[in-house]
Amino acid sequence: MKKYILSLIAVFCVSLSATAQKVYIAPSKSAIAYHKSKDCSYLRNSKNVTDITTKEAKEMGRHPCVRCYPAQAEATKKAIAKEQAEKKAATTKAIAATKVYAAAGGTKYHKTNSCTALAKSKNVKTLTLADAKKDLTPCSVCYAAAKKATPKPATTKKVEAEDVKKAQEDAAKKAEATKATGTSKVYVAAGGAKYHKKKSCTALAKSKNIKTVTLAEAKANMTPCSVCYTSAKKTATKASTTPKKATEKKATEKKTTTKKAA
Numbered sequence: 001m002k003k004y005i006l007s008l009i010a011v012f013c014v015s016l017s018a019t020a021q022k023v024y025i026a027p028s029k030s031a032i033a034y035h036k037s038k039d040c041s042y043l044r045n046s047k048n049v050t051d052i053t054t055k056e057a058k059e060m061g062r063h064p065c066v067r068c069y070p071a072q073a074e075a076t077k078k079a080i081a082k083e084q085a086e087k088k089a090a091t092t093k094a095i096a097a098t099k100v101y102a103a104a105g106g107t108k109y110h111k112t113n114s115c116t117a118l119a120k121s122k123n124v125k126t127l128t129l130a131d132a133k134k135d136l137t138p139c140s141v142c143y144a145a146a147k148k149a150t151p152k153p154a155t156t157k158k159v160e161a162e163d164v165k166k167a168q169e170d171a172a173k174k175a176e177a178t179k180a181t182g183t184s185k186v187y188v189a190a191g192g193a194k195y196h197k198k199k200s201c202t203a204l205a206k207s208k209n210i211k212t213v214t215l216a217e218a219k220a221n222m223t224p225c226s227v228c229y230t231s232a233k234k235t236a237t238k239a240s241t242t243p244k245k246a247t248e249k250k251a252t253e254k255k256t257t258t259k260k261a262a
Helices: 002-020 054-059 070-097 129-135 154-183 215-221 226-261
Strands: 022-025 050-053 099-103 124-128 185-189 194-196 210-214
Touching (some): 070 124, 070 129, 099 129, 124 129, 185 215, 194 215, 194 226, 210 215
Antiparallel strands (some): 022 050, 185 194, 185 210
């Protein structure tokens, strides 16, 4: 009994030691193994090789390196192959057990016998999905939901990218305008309620104490001078209406020429 207990303790210690044993891994996302030595040839071109415990490596989904642990690697390979074979067998079994429906002489198989495509069929038979797949193709009505969702047009992504770019440009312009407001200089008379674009503004002609402030400071307590800023507004309006007037004049001249010719 004493020997049995000692042997169990020994096995436990070996297992614990193996779990806590230091191993080495490459940080790359494509790496799938852990290594016994950082000098393993498979780590030769890897940078930033990290050491972790065997337990941590297994929790990450890493398997033993075939060169560092040939015996363990072979066992892992067989276990993976067995798992894949079992999954394939289960899928095959599920397909074999799944029942579908087909009209006599039809070319499609259906997921349900109440499918609208079978409405006029009098002789509907039941068969396995495995048998149906040999000679028939799936019904577009029953299996429409299984079709892949229509991919998002590439143009939509392009439009989204353009919208983002425009928003960034607008934000940059707004920031530039705010910056300009903070640095632009305007002129005010001591005790005055208006700020002026030019020091030579006629409204400042009789003012003796004129000081310079930033536009941001002026806007905090004052309003723009109607003389300085109205003239700028009129100039802009005139510039925008000039092309319209030119077009109207051209149309009138053309009309006059047409009448003379008649």
